[in-house]
Amino acid sequence: MAIRRGRGVAAINYPTGMNLGGDPTQALVHSTPTGNFMVTLSSVDLGQGMKQIMAQICAETIGVPTDRVVVDTADTDTGPHCMGTFASRGTHRAGNAVIQAAREARQVMLEVAAEELEVNASDLETDGQGNILVKGAPQKSISIFDVALSAHFKRGRSISGRGMFLIPRSYPEKETGAMKPSTCYAHACTVAEVEVDDETGEVTVLTVKNVFEIGRALNPKMVEQQLVGGSWMGISHALYETTEPYYPNRDHGGTDFNQYLMPGPGDLAETEIIVLERPSADGPYGAKGPGEMCANPQIPAVANAVFDAVGVRIDTLPITPERILRALKAQAAN
Amino acid sequence: MELRKSYFADVRKDDLHEIGQPRPRSDSPGHVTGKTAFFADRNFPGMLHLKMVRSPHHHARIRSIDTSEAEKHPGVVRVLTAKDVPHNVNTILILIQIGPEDETVLADGKVRWKGEAVVAVLAETERAAQEAAAKVKVDYEVLPAVFDMEEALKPGAPLVNEYHGQNYYLYDSGECRKVRFGDVEAGFAGADHILEQSYQSSPIEHAPTETTGCVVTPEGNDRFTCYTNTQAMFFTLDNTSIILQMPGSKLHFVGGTVGGGFGGKVDVIVEPIAILGAKLTGRPVCFIYSREEEMQISSPRAAEKVVIKDGVMKDGRIVARKVTGYTDAGAYSRHSPYGAQKGAGHYPGPYTIPNVWIDTYCVYTNRTPSSAMRGFGVTIGDFALEVQMDKLARLIGMDPLEFRFINAYRDGDMKAHRQPTEGAALIECMQEASRAANWPVAEKFMAMSSYVKGV
Numbered sequence: 001m002a003i004r005r006g007r008g009v010a011a012i013n014y015p016t017g018m019n020l021g022g023d024p025t026q027a028l029v030h031s032t033p034t035g036n037f038m039v040t041l042s043s044v045d046l047g048q049g050m051k052q053i054m055a056q057i058c059a060e061t062i063g064v065p066t067d068r069v070v071v072d073t074a075d076t077d078t079g080p081h082c083m084g085t086f087a088s089r090g091t092h093r094a095g096n097a098v099i100q101a102a103r104e105a106r107q108v109m110l111e112v113a114a115e116e117l118e119v120n121a122s123d124l125e126t127d128g129q130g131n132i133l134v135k136g137a138p139q140k141s142i143s144i145f146d147v148a149l150s151a152h153f154k155r156g157r158s159i160s161g162r163g164m165f166l167i168p169r170s171y172p173e174k175e176t177g178a179m180k181p182s183t184c185y186a187h188a189c190t191v192a193e194v195e196v197d198d199e200t201g202e203v204t205v206l207t208v209k210n211v212f213e214i215g216r217a218l219n220p221k222m223v224e225q226q227l228v229g230g231s232w233m234g235i236s237h238a239l240y241e242t243t244e245p246y247y248p249n250r251d252h253g254g255t256d257f258n259q260y261l262m263p264g265p266g267d268l269a270e271t272e273i274i275v276l277e278r279p280s281a282d283g284p285y286g287a288k289g290p291g292e293m294c295a296n297p298q299i300p301a302v303a304n305a306v307f308d309a310v311g312v313r314i315d316t317l318p319i320t321p322e323r324i325l326r327a328l329k330a331q332a333a334n
Numbered sequence: 335m336e337l338r339k340s341y342f343a344d345v346r347k348d349d350l351h352e353i354g355q356p357r358p359r360s361d362s363p364g365h366v367t368g369k370t371a372f373f374a375d376r377n378f379p380g381m382l383h384l385k386m387v388r389s390p391h392h393h394a395r396i397r398s399i400d401t402s403e404a405e406k407h408p409g410v411v412r413v414l415t416a417k418d419v420p421h422n423v424n425t426i427l428i429l430i431q432i433g434p435e436d437e438t439v440l441a442d443g444k445v446r447w448k449g450e451a452v453v454a455v456l457a458e459t460e461r462a463a464q465e466a467a468a469k470v471k472v473d474y475e476v477l478p479a480v481f482d483m484e485e486a487l488k489p490g491a492p493l494v495n496e497y498h499g500q501n502y503y504l505y506d507s508g509e510c511r512k513v514r515f516g517d518v519e520a521g522f523a524g525a526d527h528i529l530e531q532s533y534q535s536s537p538i539e540h541a542p543t544e545t546t547g548c549v550v551t552p553e554g555n556d557r558f559t560c561y562t563n564t565q566a567m568f569f570t571l572d573n574t575s576i577i578l579q580m581p582g583s584k585l586h587f588v589g590g591t592v593g594g595g596f597g598g599k600v601d602v603i604v605e606p607i608a609i610l611g612a613k614l615t616g617r618p619v620c621f622i623y624s625r626e627e628e629m630q631i632s633s634p635r636a637a638e639k640v641v642i643k644d645g646v647m648k649d650g651r652i653v654a655r656k657v658t659g660y661t662d663a664g665a666y667s668r669h670s671p672y673g674a675q676k677g678a679g680h681y682p683g684p685y686t687i688p689n690v691w692i693d694t695y696c697v698y699t700n701r702t703p704s705s706a707m708r709g710f711g712v713t714i715g716d717f718a719l720e721v722q723m724d725k726l727a728r729l730i731g732m733d734p735l736e737f738r739f740i741n742a743y744r745d746g747d748m749k750a751h752r753q754p755t756e757g758a759a760l761i762e763c764m765q766e767a768s769r770a771a772n773w774p775v776a777e778k779f780m781a782m783s784s785y786v787k788g789v
Contacts (some may be wrong), residue, residue: 006647013743020679065352175514190356236505242536254629256626272770
C-alpha cells in the first residue's frame with residue numbers, strides 16, 4: 001500500500017453563445033449634461049463582474065476613462081432586451097451591442113465638438129482622459145464636459161447611441177446535422193498532477209497548470225478570478241460533486257453542504273493560470289467567452305492522472321475513493 | 335496568472351487605453367462591506383411567504399387534494415392549486431418554438447418526480463406556511479417509475495411524460511439530433527485499431543451562494559414588480575406573461591447582482607407562482623428556495639452517458655469517430671433538448687476527423703428535471719472525449735500530448751457539422767502547457783501553428 005503519483009493532460013475548445021436559438025442583445029448609451037456616460041442594458045451580472053466589463057468597453061469606445069461610465073442593468077422597464085447571461089455569451093454579445101451604441105454616441109459627441117471648435121468631426125480624436133483634440137494640433141481642444149453641456153443646452157443634440165448584436169438562429173440540417181452552433185471558440189489545455197492513496201482511494205490534486213486561450217483579456221484581474229474559480233470547480237466536479245451518489249438510484253442525495261461535498265481551502269491544488277490571446281474576428285475587442293470553458297479541462301486531466309498513478313480507469317463521475325478502491329480490487333482479482 | 339503575449343502577437347494590437355487594464359471592479363467594495371443589495375434584501379410591509387407542498391413519490395396519480403385543514407391554519411392567507419394557474423402546462427423554450435409544452439406549474443392529476451410542486455401555501459410567516467403545507471392532504475396512487483435511461487428507452491417502459499408520448503425528445507431529425515460527416519463505417523474498416531468505451535456522469539448541483547428566489551410586490555397601477563435573481567430578465571418576464579396570461583406590460587422585473595448562477599437560474603420556476611400569489615392576495619409575496627430545495631428540487635446538471643467508438647491508425651491519426659450521447663432530462667424538458675443538440679454540435683471535439691457519426695438523445699426519466707449548467711451540453715462530453723484520447727494514445731503506444739497534436743484542428747479544417755475552423759488555438763495552448771508542465775514533446779509539434787500555411 002502506497003501513495004502513488006500520476007499526471008494527466010486534457011485539451012478542449014468551447015463555443016461562445018447559443019446560435020441554435022437565435023442570440024440577440026441590445027444596449028443603449030447616453031451622456032449626462034456633464035459628460036458622464038450611462039450604459040443601459042437588461043443583462044444580468046451574476047457576480048462575474050459584467051457591469052465593470054461593460055463600463056470598460058464603453059469607455060474604450062467613446063474615449064473616456066472607465067470611471068466616467070455608469071452601467072444601469074437588469075431592469076425590464078429601462079433596459080432593452082438581452083437573451084440572458086448564460087452560454088458564455090454575456091461579454092461577447094452585450095459587449096458588441098455596447099460597442100455599437102457607444103460608437104453612435106461618440107459620433108454625435110465629435111460632431112458637437114466639431115461645431116464648437118469650427119473644424120471637421122473627422123479631424124478630431126479623443127485623448128482617453130476626457131478631452132477631444134484636433135489631430136496634429138492638440139493645443140486646439142475641448143473637454144467632453146464642455147461638449148456635453150453644449151449638446152444639452154446650446155446645440156440641442158442628444159449624445160446617445162443604440163446598439164444591437166444579433167446572431168441569427170441556425171437550424172441544424174436534419175440528415176447531416178450541418179449547423180453553425182456558435183460563433184468563436186475559446187481553448188484550453190490542462191495538466192494535472194495527483195497523488196492517489198491506493199489503500200483509501202483518496203485523491204489529492206497537487207497541481208493544475210491551465211493554459212487558456214480566451215481571445216482577449218479585457219480586464220486581466222477579472223479574467224484571473226473567473227479562471228481560478230473555474231479551475232477549482234472542475235476539480236470539484238471530477239472528484240467530489242453529485243446530487244445522486246448512486247445514480248440512477250435516487251437515494252442518498254445531499255441536502256446541504258455537510259452532505260454535498262466540495263473541496264475546502266485545505267484541498268486546493270496549486271493552481272497556475274496562463275492566458276493566450278488570439279482575438280476573435282467578431283468579439284468585442286477580440287474577446288471570446290471563457291466563463292464556462294475554464295471549468296472543463298480539469299475533469300479529464302484529473303481522470304487521466306488517476307489512471308497514470310494507479311492504473312485503473314474510472315469512467316464514471318465523480319471519481320470517488322469508493323470507485324477507485326472497487327476498481328483496484330477488480331484489477332487485483334484479474 | 336500570466337499573459338503570454340508572444341503567441342498571436344502578429345494578429346493583436348495592444349494599443350488600447352481601458353481594455354486590457356486590470357481596473358478594480360466597481361462592485362467589489364459593496365460586496366466585501368455587505369452593502370450590495372440582493373433581491374432578498376427587499377422587505378415590504380405585509381409580505382407573505384410561499385411554501386410548496388411537494389410530491390413524496392417519483393411517479394403517482396393524484397386522486398384528490400384536501401387543503402381544508404391547511405386553509406384553517408393560523409396565518410394562512412391563501413392556498414393555490416393547479417386550477418388557480420391560468421396557463422398551467424408550459425415549457426420555457428416555447429419562446430424559441432421548442433415545444434411541446436410539457437410541465438405543470440402545480441401538479442394536475444399526476445406527479446412525475448419526487449419533489450414536484452403540488453400545492454402552494456401563502457402565509458404571514460415562513461413558519462405558518464411550512465406548518466400549513468404539512469396539513470395539505472394529497473391522496474396518491476403510486477405508479478411504476480423509471481430512473482435508468484436505457485430502461486426508459488426500452489419498449490414497455492413506464493411513460494414518464496404524456497405530453498411527449500415517448501421517453502425521448504422528438505427532434506425534427508427523429509429520436510436524436512444527428513451529425514453525419516464522411517463514411518464512418520469505411521473509416522472503421524480501414525483503421526488499425528478500434529476502441530469503443532462508455533462514460534457516465536451523475537447530476538451535480540450549481541451550488542450558488544444565494545439560493546433561487548424572488549420578492550414580488552403589487553404596485554398601485556395594476557402592475558407587479560418582481561425582484562428576482564434570474565439570469566435572464568426578459569426570458570423570465572415573457573414566460574411569466576404566458577403562464578399567467580397577463581400582458582407583459584403589467585410586469586416589471588428588477589434584477590441586480592446575483593449571488594452566483596452557473597446556469598441554475600434560468601428555469602422560470604419561482605417567479606410565475608409568486609406573482610400569481612401577489613395578484614390573488616393583493617399582497618407582496620416572497621418565495622425563496624431553502625438549501626435543500628436548491629440541491630434536490632432546482633434543476634441539476636443532467637447526468638449523461640456517452641459512448642465513443644474510434645478508429646485510429648498506428649501513426650496516431652483518428653480516422654473515424656462515432657459518438658452516442660444520452661442526456662437525462664428528468665421528468666420535463668426545460669433546457670435539456672437544447673443541451674443535447676448543443677452536444678451534437680460540439681462532438682467530435684477540437685480534432686479534425688474525416689469520418690464522424692453523432693447521435694445525441696434527450697431522455698425522460700422520473701427524476702428532478704435537469705437543465706442548463708456551466709458547460710451545458712459540453713462538459714461531460716469533454717470528460718469522455720479527453721479520457722478516450724488518453725486511452726487511444728496508450729493503445730498505440732504514443733505520448734498522450736503528442737497524440738493530440740497529430741489530430742488537433744487548425745484554421746480552415748472542416749468540422750463534422752460542416753463549419754470551417756476559424757481562430758483555432760488548441761495547438762498553441764498545448765505548446766504552452768508542454769512548457770509550463772515540463773512535459774516535453776517532439777520539436778516538430780512545438781513548431782506547429784494553428785494558422786493556415788501561407789496566410
